[in-house]
Amino acid sequence: MKNAKTDIRRRTDSKGHMAPQSQPVGGNPGELHQIAAGEHAPLTTNQGVSISDNQNSLKSGTRGPILLEDFVLREKINHFDHERIPERIVHARGTGAHGFFELKESLAKYTTAKILSEVGVKTPLFTRISTVAGGAGSVDTPRDIRGFAVKFYTKEGNWDLVGNNIPVFFIQDAIKFHDLIHAVKMEPDSGFPQSATAHDNFWDFISLTPESMHTVMWIMSDRTLPRSLRMIEGFGVHSFRLVSDSGASTFVKFHWRPKLGLQSTIWDEAVKLAGADPDFHRRDMFEAIQAGKFPEWELAVQLFSQSEADAFPFDHLDATKLIPEELIPLKVIGRMVLDRWPNNFFAETEQVAFCPSNVVPGIDFSNDPLLQGRLFSYLDTQLSRLGSPNFHQIPVNAPKCPFGNHQRDGHMQMEQPKGSINYEPSSLSKDSPRETPNAGFRSAPVQDSGEKGRIRPESFADHYSQARLFYLSQTTYEQAHIASALVFELSKVAHTHIQEAMVGHLRRIEESLAKRVADGLGMSQLPKAPAAALVKQMKLSPALQIIGKMKDSLDGRTVGILVAKGSDGAAIRSAKRAVANAGASVKVVAPTLGGTKLADGSMLKADGQLAGTPSVLFDAIVVILSEAGANMLSKESSAIDFVRDAFAHLKAIGVDRGGQSLLKGAGLANDAGIIGISEMQAFLAAAKTRQWDREASVRTLP
Numbered sequence: 001m002k003n004a005k006t007d008i009r010r011r012t013d014s015k016g017h018m019a020p021q022s023q024p025v026g027g028n029p030g031e032l033h034q035i036a037a038g039e040h041a042p043l044t045t046n047q048g049v050s051i052s053d054n055q056n057s058l059k060s061g062t063r064g065p066i067l068l069e070d071f072v073l074r075e076k077i078n079h080f081d082h083e084r085i086p087e088r089i090v091h092a093r094g095t096g097a098h099g100f101f102e103l104k105e106s107l108a109k110y111t112t113a114k115i116l117s118e119v120g121v122k123t124p125l126f127t128r129i130s131t132v133a134g135g136a137g138s139v140d141t142p143r144d145i146r147g148f149a150v151k152f153y154t155k156e157g158n159w160d161l162v163g164n165n166i167p168v169f170f171i172q173d174a175i176k177f178h179d180l181i182h183a184v185k186m187e188p189d190s191g192f193p194q195s196a197t198a199h200d201n202f203w204d205f206i207s208l209t210p211e212s213m214h215t216v217m218w219i220m221s222d223r224t225l226p227r228s229l230r231m232i233e234g235f236g237v238h239s240f241r242l243v244s245d246s247g248a249s250t251f252v253k254f255h256w257r258p259k260l261g262l263q264s265t266i267w268d269e270a271v272k273l274a275g276a277d278p279d280f281h282r283r284d285m286f287e288a289i290q291a292g293k294f295p296e297w298e299l300a301v302q303l304f305s306q307s308e309a310d311a312f313p314f315d316h317l318d319a320t321k322l323i324p325e326e327l328i329p330l331k332v333i334g335r336m337v338l339d340r341w342p343n344n345f346f347a348e349t350e351q352v353a354f355c356p357s358n359v360v361p362g363i364d365f366s367n368d369p370l371l372q373g374r375l376f377s378y379l380d381t382q383l384s385r386l387g388s389p390n391f392h393q394i395p396v397n398a399p400k401c402p403f404g405n406h407q408r409d410g411h412m413q414m415e416q417p418k419g420s421i422n423y424e425p426s427s428l429s430k431d432s433p434r435e436t437p438n439a440g441f442r443s444a445p446v447q448d449s450g451e452k453g454r455i456r457p458e459s460f461a462d463h464y465s466q467a468r469l470f471y472l473s474q475t476t477y478e479q480a481h482i483a484s485a486l487v488f489e490l491s492k493v494a495h496t497h498i499q500e501a502m503v504g505h506l507r508r509i510e511e512s513l514a515k516r517v518a519d520g521l522g523m524s525q526l527p528k529a530p531a532a533a534l535v536k537q538m539k540l541s542p543a544l545q546i547i548g549k550m551k552d553s554l555d556g557r558t559v560g561i562l563v564a565k566g567s568d569g570a571a572i573r574s575a576k577r578a579v580a581n582a583g584a585s586v587k588v589v590a591p592t593l594g595g596t597k598l599a600d601g602s603m604l605k606a607d608g609q610l611a612g613t614p615s616v617l618f619d620a621i622v623v624i625l626s627e628a629g630a631n632m633l634s635k636e637s638s639a640i641d642f643v644r645d646a647f648a649h650l651k652a653i654g655v656d657r658g659g660q661s662l663l664k665g666a667g668l669a670n671d672a673g674i675i676g677i678s679e680m681q682a683f684l685a686a687a688k689t690r691q692w693d694r695e696a697s698v699r700t701l702p
Helices: 071-081 174-184 200-207 210-219 267-276 280-290 306-311 345-350 369-385 465-473 476-491 496-509 511-521 569-581 627-633 637-648 657-665 677-687 692-698
Strands: 058-060 094-103 122-131 146-154 157-164 240-243 249-258 296-304 331-340 363-365 452-454 558-562 585-590 620-623 653-655 674-676
Touching: 071 174, 071 369, 094 146, 094 280, 094 345, 122 331, 174 200, 174 369, 200 496, 210 465, 210 496, 267 280, 267 476, 267 637, 280 331, 363 369, 465 496, 476 496, 476 511, 476 692, 496 511, 558 569, 558 637, 569 585, 569 677, 620 637, 620 657, 620 677, 627 657, 637 653, 637 657, 637 692, 653 657, 653 677, 674 677
Parallel strands: 558 585, 558 620, 620 653, 653 674
Antiparallel strands: 058 452, 094 122, 094 331, 122 146, 146 157, 240 249, 240 363, 249 296, 296 331
16 A cells, blocks of 8 residues: 555556556545545545535525535634634735715615615715735736625625626535635646636536536636726625515625726737736726726616516526526616825725625625625635734724624734623623614515425526626627637647547537537547536627626727827827827826937827737727838837737728838738727727727637
8 A cells, every 4th residue: 555645646547547556535644545447536524424415505495595514614714714814715815995986866664774775875985805826926818707896885784795797607516616716726746827718628518517617608708808807797696685674585686887997908919918018907097097097887786576587487596597687687776986195005805805794784694605605705714814803993894883792802902802702792881882773784574484404495506607708798799709718728638538528518519519619629529518507598688798897988898009209299199189189098108217309309108118018908099100110110020929919909090191101011901990090989989999890800719
């Protein structure tokens, strides 16, 4: 028998099958058990208790709440939450800002929560937007979900709305969260890839988890390649409850909609942005706030009753499902404005602690099994990461309303409670904190009953219908991007059986998508589709697109103007004025940062040096050059890349005669997106979007 220190990882052949071997089981090197060739070791708790079901939390009834007695779930959560100190295990790379929420329309009919019933009140808040998979030192622009967490400092206590920039999640039950994150993180033996899903562990897990297919469509779409954090949507993901004064409850889903509209990068652009500026999103947010162009979102809700939920063709308690806007329209009730950057990044953005369990009277939870697990996990994580049960005393976490209780002492206790009373009830103090039955938090009086067990409700069994809905609701360009993303990701997977399993799942979503991906991977035939529940044909939802929801505006965009010695100063000033009047920012790029001498003899200082300021940093470009300047830059690779990348990334390009010469020298043919600067209004109109018809000429998509 091998020594316990020997590498005991499972060995697989090129097809992913288990290689015969003996494996030690358990933590005692002196008591290793022999496992027969081809057999799996039993999965146990850390106490050696065999686990019968590692897929479902223990619930009261098929759709009931999770039970605290579930020691398997609690052990997994506890261990996972304490795996890293002090960096967040997920959402480590974050950007935060202060701001306020202003209610525009009261929901007093549905809830007693003052923040949702007092119109016109501005509630202070702190928002943190983050990537999921990468560490704190990773880049801003990988293909990844973005966390979208908001801490409202309300009159009644802190309310944390902790979600993502997509409305669905990979898994249905919190007991699988740890497995998901372990799979998506860098592989433990190699330590890579960092902040990327394109590797065997992730896709192996996904290929064996059909419930993830809807989220896979989202992460392979352009939603996970945002142009700016100011141009993403936010979702509370789960169903929550609003509770009225009478105790009646209404289900609610929360949505954040950006004032600037949605916009994403494309894959090649995102890759180059990571090299050009690893802090691209953080810098964009910082510069916008410093310039007084405060990021803003509308808060919208979807409200629905139990009877409406019962009629849905899916289960709203399933976090892998969304409620299409066409089924339950969004009701806009307020706005969030971020108007102040933190004074100290560590003190606030790093130490802010979000917990979904932080709610105020009038807001309550649903029995979503993923949400139920999160209610426990986040608090446990903060205890480990911030090192103290008193983390709520850190200023960014402290309520801005009066608060008091009988909790005392503990590591890093900063308060100095007075008196001898640290318990309740008591008769020895007239002013010690007491419960307030009328104004305090009350759970919705919902009846739950059922047989105790580790069970997944039948209503959670449909894993493909909404994945198909999402894919078919996209424009043809966005569908092509999803196919290309899948080919890229799966091409990084070494085990062919994982690739085949994923293409099999895609056949359940859409046969033509599976064929495009199979062709891109060089498969000679389509793999067999897995057995599945009937895939429903749902009404398409254009609201799921990005292209269809882009705003006809240049607000929040940036245009780069490339100049060199001898450029026309009047043309530059005219272009800058027109772009600024249209709402966009302008940056001048020149061969040297000190500036360049224009045709009229004046000096123009540059905002960026050519080699360090590539066109990936801009939404559109203008090239204003003399013929001599164009000839000089045609021999400069960074100038050629500047225009070639802008063309390949489908951006509008404004040119004068010299600019046209540079494009010709770069081998670029004219199209509708290359516009003379004498037609500045046409250029500005083109700059509001991408030149999608150009895409077929610059890349071959699956």
